[in-house]
Amino acid sequence: MSARDRILGRIRAAQGKAPVASPQERAVVASYIGARxxxxxxxxxxxxxxxxxxxVLALSSTYEDVGAIEDAPRAVAHYLRGQxxxxxxxxxxxxxxxxxxxxxxxxxxxxxxxxxxxGITGAYCAIAETGTLMLLSGPHTPAAASLLPxxxxxxxxADRLVGTMEDAWRLLRAESGAPPRAVNxxxxxxxTADIEQTLTLGAHGPYRVHVVLVR
Amino acid sequence: MQVTSSQFKQTARVKxxxxxxxxxxxxxxxxxxxxxxxxxxxxxNFEDIRDAAAAVRDRALAHLDRYLEEFENNATARGxxxxxxxxxxxxxxxxxxxxxxxxxxxxxxxxxMVTEECGLNDALEAAGYEVVETDLxxxxxxxxxxxPSHIVAPVVHKSRDEVSDLFAAKHGQPRKSDIxxxxxxxxxxxxxxxxxxxxxxxxxxxxxxxxxSTLIVTNExxxxxxxxxxxVHVAITGIEKVVPTLEDIATLxxxxxxxxxxxxxxxxxxxxxxxxxxxxTDGPEHFHIVLVDAGRTGLLGTDLQPMLRCIRCGACMNHCxxxxxxxxxxxxxxxxxxxGSVLTPSYAGLENALDxxxxxxxCNQCGVVCPVKIPLPELLRKLREQQFExxxxxxxxxxxxALWGRIAxxxxxxxxxxxxxxxxxxxxxxxxxxxHSLPFAGGWTGGRDLPAPEGRTFRDLYARRGATREESGExx
Numbered sequence: 001m002s003a004r005d006r007i008l009g010r011i012r013a014a015q016g017k018a019p020v021a022s023p024q025e026r027a028v029v030a031s032y033i034g035a036r037x038x039x040x041x042x043x044x045x046x047x048x049x050x051x052x053x054x055x056v057l058a059l060s061s062t063y064e065d066v067g068a069i070e071d072a073p074r075a076v077a078h079y080l081r082g083q084x085x086x087x088x089x090x091x092x093x094x095x096x097x098x099x100x101x102x103x104x105x106x107x108x109x110x111x112x113x114x115x116x117x118x119g120i121t122g123a124y125c126a127i128a129e130t131g132t133l134m135l136l137s138g139p140h141t142p143a144a145a146s147l148l149p150x151x152x153x154x155x156x157x158a159d160r161l162v163g164t165m166e167d168a169w170r171l172l173r174a175e176s177g178a179p180p181r182a183v184n185x186x187x188x189x190x191x192t193a194d195i196e197q198t199l200t201l202g203a204h205g206p207y208r209v210h211v212v213l214v215r
Numbered sequence: 216m217q218v219t220s221s222q223f224k225q226t227a228r229v230k231x232x233x234x235x236x237x238x239x240x241x242x243x244x245x246x247x248x249x250x251x252x253x254x255x256x257x258x259x260n261f262e263d264i265r266d267a268a269a270a271v272r273d274r275a276l277a278h279l280d281r282y283l284e285e286f287e288n289n290a291t292a293r294g295x296x297x298x299x300x301x302x303x304x305x306x307x308x309x310x311x312x313x314x315x316x317x318x319x320x321x322x323x324x325x326x327x328m329v330t331e332e333c334g335l336n337d338a339l340e341a342a343g344y345e346v347v348e349t350d351l352x353x354x355x356x357x358x359x360x361x362x363p364s365h366i367v368a369p370v371v372h373k374s375r376d377e378v379s380d381l382f383a384a385k386h387g388q389p390r391k392s393d394i395x396x397x398x399x400x401x402x403x404x405x406x407x408x409x410x411x412x413x414x415x416x417x418x419x420x421x422x423x424x425x426x427x428s429t430l431i432v433t434n435e436x437x438x439x440x441x442x443x444x445x446x447v448h449v450a451i452t453g454i455e456k457v458v459p460t461l462e463d464i465a466t467l468x469x470x471x472x473x474x475x476x477x478x479x480x481x482x483x484x485x486x487x488x489x490x491x492x493x494x495x496t497d498g499p500e501h502f503h504i505v506l507v508d509a510g511r512t513g514l515l516g517t518d519l520q521p522m523l524r525c526i527r528c529g530a531c532m533n534h535c536x537x538x539x540x541x542x543x544x545x546x547x548x549x550x551x552x553x554x555g556s557v558l559t560p561s562y563a564g565l566e567n568a569l570d571x572x573x574x575x576x577x578c579n580q581c582g583v584v585c586p587v588k589i590p591l592p593e594l595l596r597k598l599r600e601q602q603f604e605x606x607x608x609x610x611x612x613x614x615x616x617a618l619w620g621r622i623a624x625x626x627x628x629x630x631x632x633x634x635x636x637x638x639x640x641x642x643x644x645x646x647x648x649x650x651h652s653l654p655f656a657g658g659w660t661g662g663r664d665l666p667a668p669e670g671r672t673f674r675d676l677y678a679r680r681g682a683t684r685e686e687s688g689e690x691x
Contacts, residue, residue, distance in 0.1 A: 004287075004299040007454065007508045011280040014516035021281055029281040032274065033425050033459050036545065039267040039466035043257045059480075111496040113409045130480040139494035143443045147436060161638075165465035178293075179426055181491060183499050185484035190436035192398060193476070194237070194368060196375050197246045200398045203351060204636035205407065205436025205483070 003191050005128075036173075038166040040085065048128035048161050049213075055131025059188030060201060061209040072155045073103035077209050080105075085151055089118035093140040095155065112144040119149035119206075123156040123172055126211075129164045129186060133211070137182035146186060152206040154186075157214045216333050216362065219557055220547030220568035221559035227545040227574075236542050243371055247533040248292065250477015251369070251584065257479060258469065268470050269588040271463040272524035273454075275424075279515065282457045283506065284425040289427030293489030295502040303509050306330070307338035310416065310449055311502050314344055315475065317447045319413040323439040326350040327367055328527065329419030329451050329507055332562070346416075347408050349437040351401055358385045365551060366542030367475050367529040372542050373536045405437075415441030415499065416584050419452035420526070422504075425460045428488040429504060432471065432481040441568055442487050448499035450487070450505070454506050455523040467526060474528035510562035518597045518691035522557050524587040531591055537574050546571065553581035553591040566607055572598035630674050638670040644668075 001009075012019060056063045066075045080087055088106045090113070100107040112119055122141065123133040133154050137143045146152050162168050165185075172179060190205030201207055219226075231237055257263050275282050287297045298313075306329070314322065324330070336357070338344045348357040352370035356363060359381055363369030378397055383390035386404060391397050417438055417451025419429040429450040431438045442448050458464060464486075472478040472544050473570040491498035495541045514520055532538040545549030547568070548559045556571040575581075581591040584646075601606050603616060623628050644650050644667025652660045661667070671679075 002299070003301050003305065005576065007299050007301060007506075007512065008280045008283065011283075011515055012452075012510040014512055015277075015279075018517060025278060025281060029278050029285065029459070033285065036425070036460050036462050038462045039271070040260055040263040042260055042264070042469075055479075058402070090550075091411035114406055130483075132480055134260045137495065137498060138492070141494070142496045143439070144497045147439050147443060157400055165468060166462055169461040169465065179428060179486060179488050181487065181489055181495065182487040183428075183488075185480075186440060186484075187482050189482075191482055192351045192435045193246070194350070194355070195372050195397060196372075197242045197368070197371070197393045198375075198394045200395050202402070203437070204349065204409070204440055205397060205403055 041164055041166065042129075044129065044163050046128070048163055049158060052126060052161055052213075054127040055128070056188075057131075057213050059131050059209075060191075061131070061188045061211055061212045063213070065213050066215055067119055067215050069155070069157070070099060072212050073098050073105060074102050075153075075212050076153055076210075077103040077105050079153070079212075080118065080151075083151070083208070086117050089120050089153070090116045090145055090149065091120040092120055092122055092142065092145055095120060099214045108127045111195060114148055116149045118151045118153065119145040119147075120153045120155065121146045123154050125160040125162050125168055126156055127163070127165055127168055127185075128161055131208065132165075133186045135184045135186060136180045137184075140181055143155045143182050143184060146184070147205050150202065150206055151208045151210070152186075152189075153210045153212065155214065160164055161213075216549055218548050218559065218563040218567045218573055220563070223545055223547060223568075223570035225298070225576060226547070227541045230545050235377075236372050239371055239374065240539055240542055243365075243368065243533060244539060246473075247368075248530070249479055251474055251530060251533070252647055253497075254473035254477055256334065258473075262411040262417050264466060264469050265586055265588060267466050268526075268586055269524060270456055270589050271466055272526070273318060275457050275459060276515070277521060279454065279457070282459055283454055285424040285459075286427055286457050288420050289425065289504075290489070290504055291427070293427050293428065295489050295504050298503060300507045300509070301507055303333035303507075306333040306451060306505055306507055306509070307680055308336055309505055310335060310451070311338060311342045311344075313447065313449055314339070314342070314359065314414055317414065317501060319447060320345060321412045322346045322410070322416055322442045323409055323412035323417070323445060323684055324348050324353075325433060325441050326353050326369070326408040327416070328363075328549055329418055329453055329509075330416065331363065332509060333507075335451075347405070347412075349405055349409065349435075349441060350360050350433070351398060351435060354401060355381065358487075362544070363549075364551065365529060365532065366423075366527055372544065409437075409440040409444055412441065413443040414443040414447040414449065416449050416451065417441055419450045419504075420471070421457060421459040421464060422452065422506075423459075423464060423486070424457055426486075426488055428486045430464060430484065430486045432468075432484050434476070434478075434482040439483050442485055442499070443497050446489070446499055447501045447503070447657060448490075449503045449505060451505040451507060453511055454508055454509050455525075471526055474530040474584070474586045476482055479691045514561055519561060519594055521556065521589050522554070522561065522588055522594055524588055525554055525558075528586060530584045530586065534580040534584045536576055536580070546574070553595070554589075557591065557594045557598065565598065565605065566602060569602065569607060572596075572602065613656070620645045633672045633674065637670070637672050640665075640667050640671060
């Protein structure tokens with residue numbers, strides 16, 4: 001008998017169940033999972049775009065709108081100059097065709113390295129309730145680009161704004177069925193308060209997160 | 216980890232007079248206690264969400280074997296390898312085997328209390344692997360060779376000065392005293408170790424049956440590092456951590472960060488499913504998941520089963536007057552505070568933690584703040600009962616309780632004894648009406664006076680009041 005069978009056997013014995021699950025038990029579990037019923041949400045009596053911006057700022061990120069996706073590189077360059085940050089970045093393959101060079105930026109489309117200072121990514125969607133970006137891993141959307149650089153710039157379309165995490169899961173299921181290898185929810189710059197409960201930004205991940213919303 | 220809970224009283228006494236610890240604990244109350252109150256006020260239907268969260272956890276536990284099998288099937292279908300560990304020693308053996316199979320040398324870990332239970336770091340180091348903790352707090356503890364004193368804020372007992380001294384000694388760099396600079400120094404020390412690690416080891420806050428995913432929450436981003444960069448990822452967690460669906464996760468995520476750190480949302484919530492896909496440039500090539508029993512099945516089907524709902528937020532300890540006074544180390548094992556006082560006797564043996572079920576005033580602050588409504592004081596009382604039944608309490612205490620029990624079962628005798636006791640105490644109290652010391656209760660009166668009874672007993676007063684009301688026609 002394997003450790004697996006012994007553990008599962010102990011669970012069933014402890015709960016006074018027969019050694020093998022009955023069809024009814026299986027049906028109860030299958031129907032609960034199948035229903036994917038959302039739990040209670042708090043009142044969502046806000047405008048998603050207003051709420052998202054408010055929460056993003058509350059999480060110590062910065063935020064700006066642009067009118068079209070082609071305007072994003074100029075906005076990014078403006079932000080980097082304003083922060084006195086380098087105009088060189090690693091970027092998701094998904095965004096490589098934007099006019100970066102014209103905006104005065106040197107953008108490389110490759111896997112992020114430990115010494116990259118700026119990472120530019122998109123976002124699968126964003127959650128207004130908490131101001132959270134949802135990033136999916138994939139060949140064109142590598143996870144490290146939003147993690148290793150000291151500055152993370154996320155460009156996302158306003159029509160990808162959803163209300164809650166429940167909505168985000170629903171969108172993911174509708175569009176791609178199962179989650180990819182990594183789903184990362186990002187809510188602001190990395191932080192720690194381990195030493196004397198004092199909040200410090202930039203623990204292991206980015207010190208800065210800048211959100212560019214394309215209207 | 217070794218259990219030192221039997222020294223609870225001695226250690227607690229030392230901690231009570233440690234000024235640095237006392238200052239640190241006061242800060243914890245400000246941030247985590249006030250933070251939780253502020254953040255739950257954001258939810259206009261907080262109690263509904265709390266009921267739903269408790270129901271999610273209960274549902275998983277009621278069909279635990281089925282949800283675990285569902286989880287295993289879905290995780291395996293996505294290319295993860297699922298291992299089952301019956302004991303802490305099994306966990307260490309399995310993880311060492313995984314490391315050996317993949318030719319691993321360097322391991323980077325993110326915070327995991329289950330691996331603290333197992334003493335995994337010691338086992339890996341003994342087997343010749345280089346292990347580094349990457350959560351800032353856990354990294355500090357690894358350098359200082361200490362254990363965590365809180366499940367969320369592991370290094371809450373240490374001051375900035377202690378960290379400054381430690382870093383200066385271990386990193387061989389000029390001593391820094393600014394917290395941001397200390398954090399930066401740790402970042403610079405750990406970054407190369409993330410990049411060089413062959414294997415990442417994490418816990419899992421939850422397992423999701425529907426998708427076969429593991430989930431971790433971190434603020435620092437170290438959890439993302441160790442699940443993204445090394446070529447092997449091992450996630451280790453208790454079998455009770457399974458939940459059925461992604462919707463259930465959304466419910467729990469409204470509560471965990473609010474109760475844990477006073478945040479509306481944790482910085483990073485990372486859901487990992489399977490190994491690196493074709494054409495992906497990052498992510499582990501091998502993904503192993505270790506499901507741990509190590510005492511958990513012993514709680515199922517017993518009065519203590521509700522304890523398995525626990526989502527490890529730490530709110531019970533943050534709000535506990537005992538934890539607030541002595542910190543976490545006195546509890547003597549991985550889990551401190553009220554949840555620890557239930558888990559330590561349950562996992563490490565009732566006889567090894569005799570004082571823990573009594574390390575509570577039963578004020579029920581813990582029960583009130585628990586996001587999944589675990590009736591902690593009730594569970595502590597159950598453990599006290601078990602101690603009595605298994606004759607683990609001192610003989611004098613057992614005899615005293617047995618005597619009291621016998622008298623309490625005979626109402627006439629009880630009334631008589633109470634009347635006598637009230638008279639004697641009133642006499643001892645004298646004109647001051649305070650009892651300064653009592654035989655067999657020196658521990659209690661050592662720190663305070665007992666107000667002497669004022670003549671009649673409660674039962675006498677109650678009976679009289681009933682009679683008066685009847686006369687005046689209030690009760691028919």
